[in-house]
Amino acid sequence: MRDISRRQLLLSTSGFAVLASIPSKKLFAATNQYQQQIDQFVGGNKLSEGQLELDLPEIAENGNLVPLNVSIDSPMTDEDHITSIMVVAAGNPLGGVATFHFSPLSGEASASIRMRLARTQDVIAIAKRNDGSCFLAKKTVKVTIGGCGG
């Protein structure tokens, strides 16, 4: 199983299920653990693609400042609202970027931030509804000059 790269796993639609079945992830322990962060966030709940919109530039000239916007349609009522959206970067030294926490008072599940990207990579966002179901969106960003310093 260890011959499969994380990227390949992500590309396959069943990637998340397959990865969850790998007992040991020690191979990646010292590096970016975004996959574990995703697993932890989703927590075994239903994960579907689509619906969540992830706006990022296709090409980022400066990796130190990449504008990001996430939004998902939701009535944002007490009964049905998005509780949080997590953003991770697959190719940064650390996976985490930011986690937004919403409440019905937010009115909309939408937020913008500026992030750093070390190199060309995939950025993944996952939204979680109050019933636990999750929505995933992924986008590749080409980075001309990497951020994160050196």
Next chain:
Amino acid sequence: MARSRPRVKVPKKAEKGEIVTLKTLISHRMESGHRKDKKTGNRIPRKIINKFECTFNGDPVFKCDLEPAVAANPYLKFTAKVERAGEFLFKWYDDDSSIYEKKAKIQVS
């Protein structure tokens, strides 16, 4: 280092039940902890804003956990549903345990 200066953009007035957009910006290096000092070769310790919170009349509106991958001078844009007049309180939490605060009032017509 210069003191972090928070700035917020909140509309002065809103209709009842309107969803308003709030923008915040705070000047901060957001030292990632990955950079090395060019003279000594030592790693520069991490110092970032790790958490942001927005409340309206004490009720939570929006929160955000920030990681070193957030760019310097963190900018955040989000929304809030305004049902009555009141005051937004914005709070930024630094790694060095300082807290930066900003308040903004909104009227409802």
